[in-house]
Amino acid sequence: MKWDEVNKQQCSVARSSSVLGDRWTLLILSDCFLGVRNFDQFQERLEIPRTTLASRLQKLEQHDVLYRKQYQSSPDRFEYRLTDKGRDLYPVLSTILNWGDKYYSDEAGPPILRRHVSCGHDIQPVLQCPECEKTVDAHNVHARTRPQSGAHPDVSRGPIQRRA
Amino acid sequence: MKWDEVNKQQCSVARSSSVLGDRWTLLILSDCFLGVRNFDQFQERLEIPRTTLASRLQKLEQHDVLYRKQYQSSPDRFEYRLTDKGRDLYPVLSTILNWGDKYYSDEAGPPILRRHVSCGHDIQPVLQCPECEKTVDAHNVHARTRPQSGAHPDVSRGPIQRRA
DNA sequence: CTAGTTAGTCTAAAAACTAGACTGAGTCGA
């Protein structure tokens, strides 16, 4: 299957991956959350080839993750900003940051700090069950396909979340 | 910059992206969490080219996200399983699933259901502050670089999380 | 002996990525 047909799969991860699962895309979005808005600023911070950057920004705009907002005329210039849909990717970037902090940061600690404005602490957000408010991870969530959803059926052996 | 130099950046998202930010990788990991373990099973479910699958699995193994476990001999055959480090990616895949469910699922609802074993509800996990236990999103977390971390300095205008 | 299973590898063509120069439409200072 070609990559650009992945979004037709009946799976939310597949459809999301067709937007996010590309070289550079997650890094571009990370910079968006850090306030970067202009083409050259993305390019300099990421050292991404300009052609690649242009095509990624265009793709993210087409998928309504970013939008172009004019910030001057003559010559017309645009900056890239997160849409609501884009801002809803915050949990994705935040959990990726958590994982990177855990496995790839040096003794001095993580390079980016996140302060929870409400309580003032530097935090690493965690996943929580919205019903019972306990913290959740792979071991206490059981995934299954909804019948008639058109998704691939469950693997016969079943999920492996509860392995030691 | 070439993609395989991204992991040298002083940024947890960059280092994570060098592992996760590739075509197919997120989908492979998603299948791992659904219990898929064998080469042909990945290949059939994802319809990924076999050469690409082989190189992705090798890469994930090198990064200690998956490990190969022998499950038969003569001929020796191996299955791919999540390591602890790999299982720690659950929040990443889970938040991607949430986002896909919100923006890409049809009227009938999301194709994959997740049951919280502890409380029995079908849930979509949310991000929580571990200090004050409130739900967090882009609007109430303020990111900044730690001085002397070697990360890119903050964008002068500052984060945009609190924009309307 | 023949067919089937599983996990890959091989090959050649197509597509994507990369570095770096270049363009266009302006501004700014002298």
Add this chain to the structure above:
DNA sequence: TCGACTCAGTCTAGTTTTTAGACTAACTAG
């Protein structure tokens, strides 16, 4: 008015990655 600068891209040519699909190895089952 000239030259340098800004910014957001585009162009080009060379390199790398991805892709489809056939093929291989080492068995087992009938």
